[in-house]
Amino acid sequence: MTDAAAQALPGQQPAYPALRSAISHSVLMAVSFVMLYPILWMLAGSLRPADDLFGGNTSLIPSQVTIEAYKDGWFGLQISFGKFFVNSLIIATLATIGNVLAASLAAFAFTRLKFRGRAIWFALMLGTLMLPYHVTLIPQYVLFLKLGWVNTWLPLIVPKYFAVDAFFIFLMVQFFRGIPRELDEAAMMDGCSPWRIYTRIMLPLSLPVLATAAIFSFIWTWEDFFGPLIYISDTGLYTVQLALRSFIDSSGSTNWNALFAMSVLSLIPIFLIFLFFQRLLIEGIATTGMKR
Amino acid sequence: MTTPIRLRNVTKRFGAVEVIRDLDLDIEPGQFTVFVGPSGCGKSTLLRMIAGLETISDGDLLIGGQRMNDTPASKRGIAMVFQSYALYPHMSVRKNLAFGLETMRMSRAEIDRRVNAAAETLQITQLLERRPKALSGGQRQRVAIGRSIVRDPDIFLFDEPLSNLDAELRVQMRVEISKLHERLGNTMIYVTHDQVEAMTMADRIVVLKGGQVMQAGTPLELYNSPANRFVAGFIGSPKMNFLDATASEAGIDVAGQRLDGIAARPAPGRLTFGIRPEHVEIGSGGGGASLGEARVDLVEHLGGTTVLYAVTPSGESLNVVAPGQQGIRTGDVLPLRLDPANAHVFAEDGSALRRSA
Numbered sequence: 328m329t330d331a332a333a334q335a336l337p338g339q340q341p342a343y344p345a346l347r348s349a350i351s352h353s354v355l356m357a358v359s360f361v362m363l364y365p366i367l368w369m370l371a372g373s374l375r376p377a378d379d380l381f382g383g384n385t386s387l388i389p390s391q392v393t394i395e396a397y398k399d400g401w402f403g404l405q406i407s408f409g410k411f412f413v414n415s416l417i418i419a420t421l422a423t424i425g426n427v428l429a430a431s432l433a434a435f436a437f438t439r440l441k442f443r444g445r446a447i448w449f450a451l452m453l454g455t456l457m458l459p460y461h462v463t464l465i466p467q468y469v470l471f472l473k474l475g476w477v478n479t480w481l482p483l484i485v486p487k488y489f490a491v492d493a494f495f496i497f498l499m500v501q502f503f504r505g506i507p508r509e510l511d512e513a514a515m516m517d518g519c520s521p522w523r524i525y526t527r528i529m530l531p532l533s534l535p536v537l538a539t540a541a542i543f544s545f546i547w548t549w550e551d552f553f554g555p556l557i558y559i560s561d562t563g564l565y566t567v568q569l570a571l572r573s574f575i576d577s578s579g580s581t582n583w584n585a586l587f588a589m590s591v592l593s594l595i596p597i598f599l600i601f602l603f604f605q606r607l608l609i610e611g612i613a614t615t616g617m618k619r
Numbered sequence: 620m621t622t623p624i625r626l627r628n629v630t631k632r633f634g635a636v637e638v639i640r641d642l643d644l645d646i647e648p649g650q651f652t653v654f655v656g657p658s659g660c661g662k663s664t665l666l667r668m669i670a671g672l673e674t675i676s677d678g679d680l681l682i683g684g685q686r687m688n689d690t691p692a693s694k695r696g697i698a699m700v701f702q703s704y705a706l707y708p709h710m711s712v713r714k715n716l717a718f719g720l721e722t723m724r725m726s727r728a729e730i731d732r733r734v735n736a737a738a739e740t741l742q743i744t745q746l747l748e749r750r751p752k753a754l755s756g757g758q759r760q761r762v763a764i765g766r767s768i769v770r771d772p773d774i775f776l777f778d779e780p781l782s783n784l785d786a787e788l789r790v791q792m793r794v795e796i797s798k799l800h801e802r803l804g805n806t807m808i809y810v811t812h813d814q815v816e817a818m819t820m821a822d823r824i825v826v827l828k829g830g831q832v833m834q835a836g837t838p839l840e841l842y843n844s845p846a847n848r849f850v851a852g853f854i855g856s857p858k859m860n861f862l863d864a865t866a867s868e869a870g871i872d873v874a875g876q877r878l879d880g881i882a883a884r885p886a887p888g889r890l891t892f893g894i895r896p897e898h899v900e901i902g903s904g905g906g907g908a909s910l911g912e913a914r915v916d917l918v919e920h921l922g923g924t925t926v927l928y929a930v931t932p933s934g935e936s937l938n939v940v941a942p943g944q945q946g947i948r949t950g951d952v953l954p955l956r957l958d959p960a961n962a963h964v965f966a967e968d969g970s971a972l973r974r975s976a
Contacts, residue, residue, distance in 0.1 A: 509705035512672050513766075517719030518693035527718075531709045 366594075373397065373588035380583055397592075400585030404573060406562055408589055411570040416596075418483050418555075418566060419548040425487030426495055426544040427537055433490040434499035435525050439511060449500075456493045460553075468557060482558045483548075495540045502536040503529060538607040546597055567593045621648035622683040622696065622773040622806050624669060629678035631664055631830070638664050639830040641678070646808065647823075651800045654810045655817040655853070656827035662810045663778055665827070669808065670699050670776050683773065693722075698767030699776040702783065704759045706751040712738075712762050713747040716769050737768045757788045764799070777809040781816065793820060814854055818842070826850050848891060848969040857896050857926065859963070860937050864892035871964070874931040876911045880959035885972050893963035896926070896940040901947075903954040908962075910955040913937055918947055929953070 367387050372380055373396050375389040401408045436442070437449050471482040490496055506529065514524045530537065552568040559565060565573070571593065574586040624646040631639040639661045646652050654662040667673040669680060671692030680687050687695050706715050713734060720730045738744040741761045751759055760780060767775055777796070781789045797820050800807050811817055817824050818838045826833040826841065826849070834846040838854075845851035851859045864873045866885040871878050873892045900907065913929035916936075927939040927947060939955065947953065964972045 507703060507705065509701045509703050510707065513699075513701060513705035513707075514718075515672065515692050516670065516697070516699050517766075517770075518722040523722065528707060 369587045370591055373584060373591050375584065377582075377584045396582075396584035396588040399582060400574070400589040400592075403582060403585045404562070404570060406565075408567075408570065408592070410563070411565050411567045412592075414480075414564060415549060415566040415568070418480055419545050421484045422487045422548040423541050423544040425484065426490075426492055427541050429488050429490035430492060430495035430540060431499050431530065431533065431537065432525070433496045434503050435521075435529055437496070437500050438503040439508075439524070439529075440521060452493050452496060455491075456497070464557070471558065477558055478560050478564070480559070480564065483551075483554050487544075492544075495544065498540060499533065499536055502533055506532055535607060538604060542600055542604050542607070545600060549597060621804060623648045623681075624774065624806065624808075625679075625681040626665075626669075627679040627681065629665075629668065629680065630676045631661070631668060631673065632676040637830060639668070642830070642832060644825060644832060644835065646806060648806055649804050651797075651807045651809065651820060651822045653817040653821035653824050654808065654827060655812065655814055655824055656833075657853075658812060660827040661830040662812075662827045664830075666699075666776055666778055666808060666810045669774075670697055671695050672699075693719075696773035697776060698770050698772035698774070699778065700760075700763045700767055700780045702779040704751075704763040704783075706759060706762055706766075708751055711748050711750060712743065712754070712765075715751070715762060716747075716765050719766065719770050733769045733771070737765045740768065741765045756784050757792065760784065760788075760792055764796070768799075768803075773805065775803075775805055775807040777807070779810055779812070781811075782813075789816075796820065815856065818854070824854075826853060844971070845963065846971055848893065848965040848971070851893050851963055851965070851971070855895055857938050857940065859893045859895045860899070861965075862892045862894075862931070862935050862937070863933075864890050864964070866890055874911055874933045874935060874937075876909055878908045878910075878959065878962070880908055881962050881964065885964060885966065889967055890972075891965040891967075891969075893965060894957055894961060896938040897924075898957055898961035899937070899939040900956045900958075901939065901941055901945075901953050902956060905956065907956045907958045910937075910957055912952050912954050915947060915949055915951045915953060918945075918949055920944060927953075929955075 364387075371387045371389050374392050374394070376391055376393055376395070379390055433452075437445065437452075467482075468477070471477055474481075476482050476485075510528055510532075511524050514528050519527065550568065551566075552572070555566045555569045556572075559569065562573070567589075571586060571589055574583075574589070575581050624644075626642055626644040626646075629639060629642045629644075630637065642665070654665060656662050664673060668675050669682075671687070671690065675688050682695055682697075706712075707718060710718065716734045716737060717730050720733060725733075734747075735744070738747055741764060743758065743761050743765060746754060746758060746762070751762065754762065763780070780796070781792050784792060793816060796809075809816075809820060821838055823835060824838055824841055825835045828849055833853075834841060834850045841850055841854045845854060848861065852861070862873050864871055864878075865888070866872075867887050869877070871881055871885070871890075871892070878892075894910075899910065903909070911932060913931045915927050915929050917928040919926040919928075922944065924943070925941045925945040925947065927941060929937045929939060931937050937955070941947075966972055
């Protein structure tokens with residue numbers, strides 16, 4: 328069959344189209360199942376009664392379905408879980424706005440404005456990509472401590488407005504380079520200031536890459552555990568990820584069902600974002616750096 | 620409105636490279652001036668300096684008598700049509716036309732009036748709500764011109780605006796741009812590398828090479844009395860023939876023949892003799908000077924004219940454009956003649972020797 332398919336000329340149907348697609352689909356489904364199993368098991372676990380959870384139970388179908396764990400989880404900590412969702416949502420939204428705004432401004436400057444040492448600044452910016460997070464962690468902590476920002480959300484949000492994420496800047500630089508310079512020049516002849524070129528020409532033409540950056544930025548901030556762990560100590564300021572961690576009690580009496588239930592809930596926003604923005608995301612990655 | 624442009628000792632440097640050197644040029648009000656030259660001659664850079672898209676390294680740019688070196692592009696009273704049209708892809712044609720006016724904070728009513736008037740002039744009214752990507756090349760070109768018209772500028776600049784169009788459309792748009800100039804009467808500068816565009820559209824042609832003006836003049840001045848060998852070869856199609864020649868006290872020898880009746884009297888030495896293909900005549904009788912006999916290598920029958928690629932006995936190639944349809948075949952040996960009045964003589968440095976008329 329493979330031979331026949333290999334011999335098929337481009338544009339011709341392979342010899343056994345139905346069989347081919349059946350095989351490739353079963354392979355894909357098998358691999359997907361392996362990837363999805365832990366999540367499905369977690370989902371099943373969240374719907375099981377507590378005593379049914381462990382003991383080598385690998386089944387994905389609960390013997391008995393109950394939403395008890397969701398109730399336990401939502402009200403299990405001193406503060407309702409809704410509060411943590413609101414906290415996470417505020418931080419992720421503000422961080423995303425900051426990232427997109429600052430990274431696009433920085434990328435605009437790197438691609439369209441002339442300033443002293445532009446090449447060096449650009450190289451330095453790229454260099455930060457290679458700097459492990461852990462290297463800057465302690466100096467950063469000391470800085471925020473001196474600013475009195477520890478145990479607030481500010482260390483998680485404010486830096487994003489200063490274009491700290493070189494990945495997003497680079498992504499946008501590549502995209503902006505693909506936008507013809509003659510458009511800027513035409514806008515200059517039309518009397519546009521650099522700011523107006525940025526807002527009226529570059530941003531509208533960069534929607535795919537802006538969406539890509541926004542989606543990644545939101546997801547990464549939402550998922551971030553380490554940042555909140557370091558900077559936030561008040562339970563009232565906890566993000567969802569921190570709150571999940573606090574189910575694991577040091578005394579050993581961890582309510583696993585509740586933890587699974589809340590973990591399932593914490594996935595919903597990301598799942599929804601993927602669902603609605605998948606098209607934009609793919610378009611954004613596919614067109615990055617390409618002339619249109 | 621008609622505005623003169625004056626360039627005084629203008630120099631443009633990119634790093635250490637001088638692209639334009641010490642250039643002086645006067646562009647008279649209301650003239651259609653064409654900058655022409657091979658690629659890399661600095662014609663586009665010169666246009667962009669006038670537009671304000673490139674800084675001027677040295678010298679002065681005067682528009683309407685005022686020094687404009689440091690005036691931003693949008694304040695120079697200039698509109699420019701780009702080679703790639705540079706239409707804003709995310710805006711409708713109407714928004715494209717209106718964008719510059721909105722930037723100037725013009726009133727809505729005035730913007731609408733101007734956009735509609737320009738659209739009517741260019742016959743693009745039915746396209747106003749479309750996006751640029753839904754337009755053909757010719758339509759995009761019209762929109763690009765429309766965008767410059769609505770601003771009602773003193774001066775129009777065109778940077779190779781027709782080079783992305785197919786041959787037929789190019790001729791059509793060429794005529795339309797000429798008509799536009801006739802109707803508006805503005806000062807216009809047009810950059811092209813196509814000497815046919817230059818010859819057909821220009822009131823005045825400026826031939827550039829290596830960042831310097833080789834010659835400026837009307838199309839026929841450039842054709843009839845090129846100032847140097849470069850202009851002689853650049854203007855006219857097919858190219859002028861250049862043959863090695865030697866001058867002595869007795870006269871000028873070209874391709875082994877003594878040519879009589881040439882007005883120029885150069886000092887003895889080597890020179891270049893130039894004759895346009897359409898000025899070479901076939902036949903041994905009649906007046907004029909003989910060029911000797913040449914063997915035909917290739918014949919092109921164009922119907923209206925016949926192009927011969929010939930070789931002189933001295934081994935130099937010589938092209939001839941003969942009128943009408945000729946029964947000449949490859950391998951034929953033909954006697955060639957010319958009218959000395961049409962001959963050009965260039966010194967060794969390439970400068971034309973004036974014909975003492």
